[in-house]
Amino acid sequence: MARESQRVKLKGWEEENQGRGRTLFITSLALLIVLIVVLSWAAFQLYAGKPSPRNASSPHSTPVQNTHIPTSTITNATPLPQVTPPRRDSTMAYDPLHHLVLLFGGTIEAADVQQTNETWAWNGHGWKQLHPASSPPALQGTMVYDAASQRVILFLYQVQSAGKVANEMWSWDGTTWQQLYPATMPAVVGASMAYDEAQHEIVLFGGGVPSGRTVTMVNTTWTWDGMNWRQQYPATSPAPRAGAAMTYDAVRQQIILYGGTGDGSGVSSVASETWTWDGTNWQQHNGAGVPFQDQNVHLVYDSVTRQMLLFGAISSDATWAWNGTRWVCVTAHGAPTAPFQGASVYNDAAQSVIVYAAQGDSKMGTTPVPQTWIWSGTAWKLLP
Template sequence: MIINQRNDTIRKAIAVDKAPMKYKTIFMISLLILFSSFSSHPQMIENQPVNAAVVAQNSTPAARYLPAFVFDPINERVMMYGGGSSAGGDVEYEDTWTFDYMTRTWTELTVDTTPGPRHSAVMVYDTTDEVIILFGGSQGISRASDTWIFNCSTEEWTEVTPAVSPPGRMSHAMVYDSANERVLLFSGYGPSGPNTADTWAYDYSTNIWQEMSPETSPHARYGASYIYDDVNETMIIFGGNSNGYFSDTWSYAYDTDIWTNLYPITHPQALKWSSSVYDSANQKMILFGGDDALSRSVNDTWVFDSQTNEWEEREPALAPPAREAFGFAFDTDNEKAILFGGIQLYNDQLVDTWAYDFQSNTWEEMIQISDSTPLLVAVIVIPVIAVVIIIAYSFMKKRR
């Protein structure tokens, strides 16, 4: 498209005036415009280390469902751990990956120790201690009850061993309450199913898990969407499943130990394994996808405003394909919700990466960019430009 536009520019410039000096002047101006446009092409200005480009070109996480997913503000990147796959037999991953929105690159971290293969674990970022905390997950037929810490500076996993821990579980709701400096955990799928509507709090500084005692709470469930609401300093959950799908919205306040059913008038349909992030820039809960009561994957985008207690369906012009059980985190540096992978109906697994911008209500698929891209463009485009220049110059000489 760029080359065709420049060809038209050159032809029009030649036709403006028959005087040789004007030909040369217009020709040179067109040539300068052509090369300046080419050199300023977005893919030509990525300043990445050479090694990073090689990683970007050849490295992408395998398709997976239910990975642990969180944003690391120290290194300004999304982090993913583990996940599962049923392609070629059941597989549980124990790899650690990062995604950089600015370069659109995935990088696998080399770590000596890991929490082990698992899916359906949950990670949160502890803003007070600047570490990532992982709890639980599914390991074969077992439900994990271990707590792990990832140091974002040293890129090391360490298991901590509190005296008491929540019973093992997967697909639980878990957030970091920055106001009270606690991890908050609710329910999930235990060894015998989603039969416990328990609420726990974890203090990293003392390495203590404490079971809370709210008078009322939501029904036990797994696969709910959840966020921490900075404005009201509460945990918010939506939906999930427990012998039936839920479409309720609840909030939990650690300081009062109270669960509150919010009863919004409008809300998404009943879903499990949808995912939510908290857009701290716009103070909104963003929900995408999920599995509906008819076991169909959906690709709806919804936003919840806790200050007005209202859900709104956004209906962007373009959205990722329908899916459930994907990774979802909010990049606070770039103010984008980052999505990866998941599964569709009939267990089709996905390996794409998308970003959502609340202000413009747009989804964009993240196509990886590497240093080889400018070289490829140059190899293809420069010879074509040379031909255009030769033809244009020959035409001018004939017209003199």
């Protein structure tokens, strides 16, 4: 009987242990399922918070409605209606990683004319001055977004004594500026610069080489691969010039260049020429029409209407579009006139062209007034 009783007790213990084991297994399995669900949700939220690689790398990609805007340096700042005080000869670029338009530098007319190295940003609602830890010097230049390195690249013109050019390059990472030190640097001022999305490189053309009080125009073509500048030697090139309007045509996958000044005295024979760059050679488009014969007009690609827009003449407020063969007038009136005193760029986040200009000239008896213009795709609007 004692042995039988012991067997019963052992059997009971075994059944009890098996029950506990099943309970522990079911509990562990449930916890594992909950852990998998939590990790999956966290991974989804992390991925959703990142900008699309396509939209981040190219400001001319097909516009996508943004459901999540990353925190930028001006998200919680109170924007101003205009960049103040007004300045001319600024340069602008759109930063798709941080969804804002960046404006750098310019010439301020105060008690005397002075250059500024201020950095401003437009977040779609207003302007806000940024205060980066490091800033470029107060020099004129040109600026584009380099999709290959996902940085805004600033090329500054600096003329030293005896006409020696010592240009500088800087990059913007969304928070501050960092100087770049390429082994080779184009020694020109007033050059035109654009990013070639098809070739994944920045193209810089023309400009002038100062010598004493004169400037000799050049027609050299340079490309930036993210590390260094390399001079190109195309079979055909535009005539020497500075201040030409140049940007990338995403529809035809080529850079287009319009106008410029070839003799340093204003309007010249090159002011109405149209050229395209295919990554290897330049081609002139004769018979394309002559929208303007003014220097320093503006050329911007509109991603929504997929049009190359030309505007900003001194003598005309019309807006023209490039169809690949000819220039076609899309609006006869309404465009900002003579915005060579400011800068323009396509704002991909807002799907519109933005122009900053300082209208007026104190030398002509008119006080400069800051202006911000927006192109909606069909008409221009001057913001209050």
